[in-house]
Amino acid sequence: MGIRNKSVVPASIKDPACGTTVKNKKGMTNLGNGIYFYSKKCLNNNLDEYAKKIDILSLAEKERKMTHKISFKAFGHATSFLIASTFVVCVIFDLMFPEYAMYSLWLKLLPGFEWITWKGFFLGLLESYLYGWYVTLIWVPIYNYVNSKSK
Known part of the structure; x- marks a missing residue:
């Protein structure tokens, strides 16, 4: 799963989607708002598919699902x-x-x-x-x- 707090990064992380081990933020991709995906290798395939595998919606998908109602x-x-x-x-x-x-x-x-x-x-x-x-x-x-x- 993605890391939301930029200051807390474990020494090494095994990517849940493709199994790549990532060490000390190397190979991690910042998607904004403090959301990181573990491996650039996995991201090169398909961002939306990767996001679904690790149970995080892509930012674009979140925006599509949001509805704004006037109070x-x-x-x-x-x-x-x-x-x-x-x-x-x-x-x-x-x-x-x-x-x-x-x-x-x-x-x-x-x-x-x-x-x-x-x-x-x-x-x-x-x-x-x-x-x-x-x-x-x-x-x-x-x-x-x-x-x-x-x-």
């Missing part, structure tokens, strides 16, 4: 925070530059929203946050499904 909770909070903070920035912009105000759009998108009231502001903030979760409920399952099928 529902993390994506939901991040998206919701982005949309809610954008709402706050837009309200501030509308108050600073009333001639370019967009509050009429908020009246259409956010049910119950009232312009220039605390109740309307906090309701709009809550609804913006919930829109982030709406996006998450649709996008994350689609992404995770498509990503699992593309591997």
Whole structure:
């Protein structure tokens, strides 16, 4: 089997796949991440076949088998925070530059929203946050499904 710690190398090792004896790292091949295969002689034949013989997956095979799923909770909070903070920035912009105000759009998108009231502001903030979760409920399952099928 491969040695994972570079500093601990036995004096001699018998390669489990082809029986070659390797002494003091001579003939060993570093595959990165601290993973060594014992004998270059055995590696010259077929790396994937050698890896299977000694019960270690090749790095390329590990990458093929890995799947990355997006965390529902993390994506939901991040998206919701982005949309809610954008709402706050837009309200501030509308108050600073009333001639370019967009509050009429908020009246259409956010049910119950009232312009220039605390109740309307906090309701709009809550609804913006919930829109982030709406996006998450649709996008994350689609992404995770498509990503699992593309591997």
